[in-house]
Each structure stands twice: as structure tokens, then as C-alpha cells.
Amino acid sequence: MPVLEAHGLVKRYASTVAVAGVSLSVEPAERVALLGPNGAGKTTTLMMLLGVITPDDGWVEVCGHRLPNGRSQALAQVGFSAGYMPLAERLKVHEFLRTYGELYGLRETSGRIKESLDRFRIGHLADTMCTQLSSGQRTLVGMVKATLHEPRLLVLDEPTTSLDPEVAQRVRTGLQDLCREQGTALLITSHNMVEIERLCERVVFLSAGRVVADDEPGAIAARYGHQDLEETFLFLASQSGSEPAPQETDRMP
Amino acid sequence: MSWLRIRAVARRHFYVLKRSPHRLFDVTVWPLVDVLLFGSIGVFVSGGAGGGPAFAYLLGGIILWHVVYQSQIALSTGFLEETWSRNLLNLMVSPLTEAEYACGVALFGMMKLVMGVTLTALLALIAYAFNVLEAGLALVPIIAILLIVGWAIALFVIGVVFRFGSGAEALAWGILFAVMPLSGVFYPIDALPEVLRPISMALPTTHAFSALRAVLDGNALPWSEIGIAALSAAALSAGALVFVARMMALFRRRGYISRYS
Numbered sequence: 133m134p135v136l137e138a139h140g141l142v143k144r145y146a147s148t149v150a151v152a153g154v155s156l157s158v159e160p161a162e163r164v165a166l167l168g169p170n171g172a173g174k175t176t177t178l179m180m181l182l183g184v185i186t187p188d189d190g191w192v193e194v195c196g197h198r199l200p201n202g203r204s205q206a207l208a209q210v211g212f213s214a215g216y217m218p219l220a221e222r223l224k225v226h227e228f229l230r231t232y233g234e235l236y237g238l239r240e241t242s243g244r245i246k247e248s249l250d251r252f253r254i255g256h257l258a259d260t261m262c263t264q265l266s267s268g269q270r271t272l273v274g275m276v277k278a279t280l281h282e283p284r285l286l287v288l289d290e291p292t293t294s295l296d297p298e299v300a301q302r303v304r305t306g307l308q309d310l311c312r313e314q315g316t317a318l319l320i321t322s323h324n325m326v327e328i329e330r331l332c333e334r335v336v337f338l339s340a341g342r343v344v345a346d347d348e349p350g351a352i353a354a355r356y357g358h359q360d361l362e363e364t365f366l367f368l369a370s371q372s373g374s375e376p377a378p379q380e381t382d383r384m385p
Numbered sequence: 386m387s388w389l390r391i392r393a394v395a396r397r398h399f400y401v402l403k404r405s406p407h408r409l410f411d412v413t414v415w416p417l418v419d420v421l422l423f424g425s426i427g428v429f430v431s432g433g434a435g436g437g438p439a440f441a442y443l444l445g446g447i448i449l450w451h452v453v454y455q456s457q458i459a460l461s462t463g464f465l466e467e468t469w470s471r472n473l474l475n476l477m478v479s480p481l482t483e484a485e486y487a488c489g490v491a492l493f494g495m496m497k498l499v500m501g502v503t504l505t506a507l508l509a510l511i512a513y514a515f516n517v518l519e520a521g522l523a524l525v526p527i528i529a530i531l532l533i534v535g536w537a538i539a540l541f542v543i544g545v546v547f548r549f550g551s552g553a554e555a556l557a558w559g560i561l562f563a564v565m566p567l568s569g570v571f572y573p574i575d576a577l578p579e580v581l582r583p584i585s586m587a588l589p590t591t592h593a594f595s596a597l598r599a600v601l602d603g604n605a606l607p608w609s610e611i612g613i614a615a616l617s618a619a620a621l622s623a624g625a626l627v628f629v630a631r632m633m634a635l636f637r638r639r640g641y642i643s644r645y646s
Contacts, residue, residue, distance in 0.1 A: 217471075220472040231394075232393075234390065
């Protein structure tokens with residue numbers, strides 16, 4: 133059974149169609165990238181998958197729980213972090229993580245917090261106030277929050293945007309370890325194509341709110357006659373104006 | 386409902402209070418200022434000696450008004466804290482339900498309420514020899530109704546913030562200034578302009594404070610007033626719940642989360 137299944141998601145804001153019939157499914161332990169230029173509908177799609185935004189049409193099921201009714205049970209199996217997401221103010225890192233550990237159902241959090249902080253090599257930050265962290269450290273703590281409860285699905289929205297290359301590499305290594313050790317599925321958005329090529333085995337490309345390509349990174353690049361994902365991204369982004377028919381995806385069987 | 390999640394929300398707000406002493410203003414400074422203000426007016430209007438109905442109405446009224454104030458302000462500013470610290474998205478992508486969140490903040494708010502109301506009652510006793518506890522068990526249903534009204538008004542405020550964003554947060558502090566005079570906290574509503582009396586009669590607080598004045602006059606608790614107050618508080622709460630649920634649905638439908646992330 134897929135950990136995430138969405139069918140025919142549509143979202144309109146006034147006269148603008150942000151998402152125009154996106155269907156997506158993610159299997160256990162699968163690492164999937166959701167790519168597209170700014171305004172392609174990536175974040176809106178993620179927010180619908182997480183139940184934060186209600187779709188105008190379509191449905192979402194997470195770990196067998198249909199949203200919105202099964203939202204609480206579904207989200208207990210999901211971790212989410214975003215590069216733009218701040219941490220709660222006036223809390224120390226371990227207090228923030230304890231709060232969220234308990235919100236995700238962990239009764240004993242201290243051991244898990246230590247283990248998760250160590251995974252991203254930030255154990256020394258446990259007693260630091262969240263507001264005193266650098267943007268890179270905040271991102272790492274957000275990542276720990278998202279993985280603390282060992283989710284079946286990890287959703288990350290541009291997680292390495294504000295990170296220097298060394299910290300970004302630390303994040304990628306931590307994520308790869310997590311997916312390998314715990315069988316966590318990953319759904320990630322990023323504008324760093326090299327990162328996606330290293331981390332993901334499948335790419336779903338959005339343009340103007342529609343899925344225009346869905347395959348392995350190398351296969352997508354080859355299909356459009358480009359060397360790598362970066363060139364393919366630039367090509368597909370330049371085609372944004374010519375809107376393909378909904379659900380005409382290029383995924384290989 | 387998960388007790389673990391309710392407790393986590395309450396503790397998160399306790400952490401915030403611990404690190405933001407200025408937030409104790411609501412539960413320390415304002416209660417003391419109010420008791421000094423209304424206690425002194427009471428002494429003045431009673432001819433300088435204290436005692437008499439006006440004195441009791443003013444001090445009894447302000448002490449129990451703080452039940453409404455503290456419960457309302459704790460729940461609504463608890464929610465506003467999530468918007469100020471841009472923590473709303475973190476909560477919305479967690480398994481926390483709306484009811485668990487409200488219970489967690491209300492639980493934390495109860496602590497603030499106990500602090501605030503105890504302080505007002507103590508100062509009234511020490512500075513003006515007015516002991517509100519002499520009203521006895523009659524206070525229990527009156528306080529229960531005022532508590533529910535405070536929470537219902539807070540839900541209404543939260544609903545408005547969901548709809549209009551943080552710009553509407555002034556309501557959190559301002560709305561009670563409209564409710565207070567209409568509720569006859571210190572006087573029978575006959576003292577209000579006639580045109581406002583029907584509005585006043587519809588408020589549960591009006592009947593709760595009317596019951597309080599009867600008790601302070603030495604009469605038995607007027608159960609008819611308590612009954613009307615309880616029914617209208619139930620109606621107000623149901624209305625507030627429906628309103629906040631609709632505003633929350635609108636928030637999700639229109640993607641207003643972008644205001645806070």
C-alpha cells in the first residue's frame with residue numbers, strides 16, 4: 133500500500149488555478165522529488181497533501197487514512213519540515229523537540245531527542261534557545277523535529293535552501309541514513325538539482341499546476357535530450373506557458 | 386482526545402510565560418490596578434467607610450469580571466502566540482486536533498485565571514476588608530458560567546483572526562470593553578439606556594452578575610437567573626464553536642496559512 137496517494141488535486145485562488153489535477157503516489161521507502169519553477173504549485177500541492185489547505189477537487193490518503201477525516205491519524209505518520217519554517221520562539225531546542233515529540237505521540241522523548249540531534253551532529257544545541265540558532269541550525273533542528281517520531285513519510289519543502297554546502301551535505305547524509313535504516317519514504321521539493329539527483333530515485337515535475345513528467349531523474353533528462361536534471365529543469369520551466377493537458381504524464385511504466 | 390498532546394500544548398505555553406515575564410502583566414498588574422480602582426471608588430461612594438451595596442457590587446463585580454477576562458485573554462492570546470511566533474504551520478502539520486489544542490491552551494489558561502482571580506480577591510480582602518468568599522458556594526455556578534462565556538468570546542476572537550489575520554487581534558483585548566458595560570457588572574441593567582437593555586438581557590454575563598448582586602445583598606442564589614445565564618451561555622458557546630469551525634474551514638479552503646509561513 134502506498135504511504136501517500138493523491139488523486140486529481142485541484143486548487144484555485146480566485147481566477148488563478150494553482151494546481152490543476154495533480155495525482156501522485158509514493159511507495160514505502162521511495163524517495164521522490166517534486167520539482168518545478170516558482171509558481172508551479174509545489175507548495176500548494178504539499179499543503180494539500182498535509183491537510184493544511186483543502187483541495188477544491190480530488191482526494192488525499194496518507195498511510196490509508198483519507199483526509200480530512202483521518203487527518204490526525206494520517207499526520208501522526210508524517211514528518212514535515214521546510215527551509216522557511218521558523219521554530220517556536222522562547223523555547224530551548226530540547227523543549228521545542230519535547231513538545232513536538234509529545235504532539236506526535238512519543239511518551240519518552242529524551243533518548244529519542246539525543247539520538248536524533250546526534251544523527252544531524254547538533255547534539256551540542258540541545259540547551260540553546262531556538263531564537264539564538266543560525267538559519268542553518270534552525271533548519272537542522274526542524275529536520276530533527278520532522279524525524280523524531282520515525283515517520284513513515286517525510287515531506288520536506290526546500291529543506292536546504294539556507295544551508296552552506298557542508299551543512300546541506302550533512303542533511304542529505306542524515307536523510308539517506310534515515311530512509312535506509314527506517315524505510316522512511318521521502319517527498320521533497322528543492323531547486324538544487326544536484327541534490328535531487330543524489331537523493332531521489334524518482335522525480336515528479338510540475339508546471340503550471342500540472343504533472344508534466346514523472347520518472348527517474350536520468351530517464352527524464354534523457355527523454356528531453358539533456359545531460360542532467362538542471363538542463364531539463366531549465367527546459368521544462370521555459371515551457372511553462374504551454375500548458376499540457378491534465379494528467380498527461382510521461383512516467384514510464 | 387490525547388492527554389499527552391493536551392499536556393504538551395499546555396507545557397509549551399508555560400515555557401513561553403516563563404521566558405516572557407511581561408506576559409504576567411495580565412495576571413498581576415491589571416487585577417491589582419482594577420481592585421485598587423474599583424475598591425477606592427467603592428469606598429468613596431459609600432461615604433468613606435466602605436461597606437454598603439455599591440461597595441460590594443463594585444468589588445464583587447470586578448473580582449468576578451476577572452474570571453471572564455482571564456479565561457478569554459488566556460485562550461485568545463494563547464492562539465495569537467502561535468501566530469506571533471509563526472508556529473501555526475508546525476501545529477497544523479502535526480496530529481494535534483483543534484479540540485486538543487483548545488483544551489491545552491484552556492488548561493494553561495486556568496492556571497493564569499487562578500493566579501489573577503486569587504490576587505484580586507486577596508487584595509480586596511487586605512486593602513478593603515472585602516471577602517468575596519463570604520458569598521459561599523453560590524459563587525460556583527456563577528464562576529462556571531463566567532468561565533464558559535470567557536472561553537466562548539475567545540473562540541469568537543480566534544475565528545475572526547482566522548478570517549481576517551493578525552490585524553484583527555486588537556479584538557482580543559477590546560471586545561470585553563464592549564461586553565463589560567452591557568453586562569451590568571457593577572449595576573443593575575435598569576441603569577443602562579433603555580435602547581441597550583434588550584442586548585444586555587441576551588447576555589449570559591448580565592444574569593450571572595445579577596445573581597451575584599442578589600447573593601451579595603444577602604439573598605439566596607436566584608436559580609432562575611442562573612438558569613437563564615446557563616442557557617444563554619450554552620447558546621453563545623454553540624454559536625462560537627460553529628463560527629470558529631467555519632472560519633477554520635475557510636482558512637484551509639483559501640490557503641490563509643501563507644499569512645503565517
